[in-house]
Amino acid sequence: MFFQRCITPDCRAEYTIDERLYVCSRCGGLLDVERAGPLATDAASLRSLWRQRLSSLATRDRSGVWRFREFLPFDDDTRVVSLGEGNTPLYDAPRSADYCRLSQLKLKHQGNNPTGSFKDTGMTAAVTQARKLGARMVVCASTGNTAASLAAYAARADLTCAIVVPGGQVSHAKLAQALDYGAKVVEIEGNFDACMNAIRDLSRDDSVYLVNSINPFRIEGQKTVAFELAEQLGWQMPDHLVLPGGNLGNSSAFGKGFRELLASGLIDRQPKITVVQAEGAAPFARFYSDHETDFVNEAEPKTLASAIKIGAPVSWRKAWRAVSETGGSVITVSEQEIADAKAMIGRDGIGCEPASATTVAGIRKLVGESAIKDDESVVAILTGHLLKDTDYVMKYHSETLVGPDAQQIRGRFVNKPMRGQDLRNFQDLQD
Numbered sequence: 001m002f003f004q005r006c007i008t009p010d011c012r013a014e015y016t017i018d019e020r021l022y023v024c025s026r027c028g029g030l031l032d033v034e035r036a037g038p039l040a041t042d043a044a045s046l047r048s049l050w051r052q053r054l055s056s057l058a059t060r061d062r063s064g065v066w067r068f069r070e071f072l073p074f075d076d077d078t079r080v081v082s083l084g085e086g087n088t089p090l091y092d093a094p095r096s097a098d099y100c101r102l103s104q105l106k107l108k109h110q111g112n113n114p115t116g117s118f119k120d121t122g123m124t125a126a127v128t129q130a131r132k133l134g135a136r137m138v139v140c141a142s143t144g145n146t147a148a149s150l151a152a153y154a155a156r157a158d159l160t161c162a163i164v165v166p167g168g169q170v171s172h173a174k175l176a177q178a179l180d181y182g183a184k185v186v187e188i189e190g191n192f193d194a195c196m197n198a199i200r201d202l203s204r205d206d207s208v209y210l211v212n213s214i215n216p217f218r219i220e221g222q223k224t225v226a227f228e229l230a231e232q233l234g235w236q237m238p239d240h241l242v243l244p245g246g247n248l249g250n251s252s253a254f255g256k257g258f259r260e261l262l263a264s265g266l267i268d269r270q271p272k273i274t275v276v277q278a279e280g281a282a283p284f285a286r287f288y289s290d291h292e293t294d295f296v297n298e299a300e301p302k303t304l305a306s307a308i309k310i311g312a313p314v315s316w317r318k319a320w321r322a323v324s325e326t327g328g329s330v331i332t333v334s335e336q337e338i339a340d341a342k343a344m345i346g347r348d349g350i351g352c353e354p355a356s357a358t359t360v361a362g363i364r365k366l367v368g369e370s371a372i373k374d375d376e377s378v379v380a381i382l383t384g385h386l387l388k389d390t391d392y393v394m395k396y397h398s399e400t401l402v403g404p405d406a407q408q409i410r411g412r413f414v415n416k417p418m419r420g421q422d423l424r425n426f427q428d429l430q431d
């Protein structure tokens with residue numbers, strides 16, 4: 001019922017669903033999973049079926065990914081590897097909205113997943129496929145979150161897991177997760193892009209399965225977030241969906257999710273997808289402003305938002321399709337803007353890790369340029385939990401945060417811990 005197809009327009013080579021491939025063996029292009037033939041069920045029946053599953057006690061029904069399994073390339077009797085991912089909250093965020101000069105803003109918090117990031121929605125599908133293919137080992141390159149997520153799902157599936165990370169550049173929280181879940185952690189000299197190259201060589205072995213977002217099954221799992229979001233919004237799409245961009249798997253997944261929802265009549269229009277990158281790690285934003293030229297990687301990406309410190313995003317072609325099809329854009333924000341937006345998201349009682357805050361920083365910038373109007377509806381995707389990088393938070397609030405070019409970040413929303421405060425002056429704290 002499902003098959004894999006190369007996305008390169010003049011190739012379009014097809015492969016069966018169980019071929020262990022990451023890119024097209026004919027042209028090296030990225031692969032999509034596609035359905036052969038039309039969907040058997042209509043939109044109204046699907047909506048009510050998915051709603052009913054929310055009250056079920058079965059693992060597959062309770063997972064926010066497998067609940068939408070009519071759109072996933074697996075048979076009903078597949079043994080799924082699940083940690084109860086998805087079903088994440090869609091919050092109103094009045095302070096962040098005000099900061100962006102919008103009348104309202106919604107934040108979908110993918111940090112509320114089992115390992116604290118959006119990666120879990122893709123990992124449940126990719127590790128399920130790994131087990132189905134009989135892989136003995138799963139591997140990935142990572143800036144930290146993919147590593148933590150893969151380590152957890154591999155542990156659940158009883159598979160050996162090896163992850164390759166840029167030495168000294170991954171937050172302690174993420175590394176701690178991977179170690180505790182039992183993954184073999186290899187730190188190498190160099191950045192994420194060097195890790196990605198190293199891992200590609202490893203995955204030529206047949207018993208090894210690569211689960212970076214170049215793997216189309218990761219994208220299949222992650223696309224269900226578009227379904228969950230549509231359901232939470234009563235199937236009415238917002239004008240804009242804004243998300244951070246690093247390796248560009250998430251933007252690709254949202255693009256695919258909305259495209260499939262539209263084609264099945266579940267929604268009647270797609271939101272404009274806007275991708276936000278950190279100024280010092282922005283090859284996709286550069287390509288967006290001049291897409292007549294070739295895509296140029298960033299040799300030395302720089303940002304304190306370590307999750308998106310990526311110069312050679314593997315999925316840029318799919319992400320480009322998502323942005324251009326929906327009429328969205330790709331923009332950059334500065335380290336200062338990321339830091340302040342992050343603190344503002346915290347003030348809404350929500351919080352997130354630095355990479356996620358590019359969204360609110362980006363929305364503020366787009367409203368300032370009138371690219372988003374104040375009465376338009378906007379949803380931002382927060383990709384990781386506040387506790388993923390507490391070192392950054394503590395530095396921001398103690399005014400010791402220093403950017404990648406040795407620039408001092410002057411936090412506008414600093415909340416310094418008070419040491420030795422005389423609590424007899426308790427009144428002062430209430431102001």
Ligand code: F0G
Nearest residue numbers: 142143145146246247248249250383384
């Ligand atoms: N936000 C967070 C918190 C991330 O961890 C990542 C990517 C992104 C945004 C960017 O998403 O790559 O799909 O464009 N982290 C990867 C990792 C690269 O290894 O954990 P993307």
